[in-house]
Amino acid sequence: MKIPFFKYQGTGNDFVMIDNRINLFDKTNISAIQHLCDRRFGIGSDGLILIENLPDFDFNMVFFNPDGSQSFCGNGSRCAVAFAKFLGIIDNQAYFNSTDGEHEAWVSANGDISLKMHDVKLIEKGDGYYFINTGSPHYIKEETNLKELDVVSEGREIRYNDRFKEEGTNVNFVKYNQESLDIRTYERGVEGETLSCGTGVTAAALSWADKFKLSAGKVDVNAQGGKLSVGFKRNENGFNDIWLIGPAQYVFKGEIEV
Numbered sequence: 275m276k277i278p279f280f281k282y283q284g285t286g287n288d289f290v291m292i293d294n295r296i297n298l299f300d301k302t303n304i305s306a307i308q309h310l311c312d313r314r315f316g317i318g319s320d321g322l323i324l325i326e327n328l329p330d331f332d333f334n335m336v337f338f339n340p341d342g343s344q345s346f347c348g349n350g351s352r353c354a355v356a357f358a359k360f361l362g363i364i365d366n367q368a369y370f371n372s373t374d375g376e377h378e379a380w381v382s383a384n385g386d387i388s389l390k391m392h393d394v395k396l397i398e399k400g401d402g403y404y405f406i407n408t409g410s411p412h413y414i415k416e417e418t419n420l421k422e423l424d425v426v427s428e429g430r431e432i433r434y435n436d437r438f439k440e441e442g443t444n445v446n447f448v449k450y451n452q453e454s455l456d457i458r459t460y461e462r463g464v465e466g467e468t469l470s471c472g473t474g475v476t477a478a479a480l481s482w483a484d485k486f487k488l489s490a491g492k493v494d495v496n497a498q499g500g501k502l503s504v505g506f507k508r509n510e511n512g513f514n515d516i517w518l519i520g521p522a523q524y525v526f527k528g529e530i531e532v
């Protein structure tokens with residue numbers, strides 16, 4: 275069967291998107307998901323996103339990693355909002371459901387998508403690292419020389435250590451500047467470096483706020499594939515009013531046999 279698809283990217287984190295409101299695509303077919311995401315034998319992407327109907331929501335955003343596993347995806351959600359606008363499901367505001375529950379988002383005049391993230395209550399920190407869950411788990415390690423870093427082998431070492439080997443974790447290498455952050459990310463489920471990871475950028479921004487003891491603000495995060503911003507407020511337990519802001523763009527469309 276031929277399935278129509280669209281390709282979107284958000285700061286270089288790229289996704290195959292399928293309008294699955296009439297359940298054309300069988301999401302239990304894990305080998306088909308792996309095939310669509312395969313960069314040599316399929317379309318190629320950092321994940322597959324299905325837009326589906328769900329009562330009381332504008333849409334349900336179903337995300338799969340290229341290996342077929344599931345988690346919450348920040349950049350994917352921003353792309354899903356852009357796709358939902360293209361499909362005419364929403365205008366400039368969205369209320370949708372995803373792996374970690376409900377989210378709101380809006381599209382600004384320049385096309386940037388602002389995505390509301392869940393409150394973060396638990397921040398684990400230790401010597402040179404943070405571990406924060408922003409819908410997906412993120413280990414954050416401070417690094418001064420990001421350019422020279424072998425992200426894949428260093429990331430793999432942490433992702434497959436005794437603590438994380440079963441559940442997995444994403445691993446972010448971060449350089450903390452006074453006014454901004456630089457980041458490179460190893461993603462679980464991709465099992466490689468991606469050009470950007472929205473939940474990772476959010477977690478890194480919160481670690482920056484914690485490190486510099488900031489009570490509220492907005493910080494720019496420079497990923498390999500572009501710049502995102504994160505707004506936040508600090509409370510007694512952690513952080514709330516967390517927003518991930520940045521571009522999400524259509525790349526191409528096509529049809530593929532599954």
Ligand SMILES: N[C@@H](CCC[C@H](N)C(=O)O)C(=O)O
Pocket residue numbers: 287320339344345346347348349350410411443444461462463464470471472473474
């Ligand atoms: N790229 C995503 C995160 C996708 C999920 C992650 N690979 C995991 O399995 O935890 C983002 O933009 O947040």
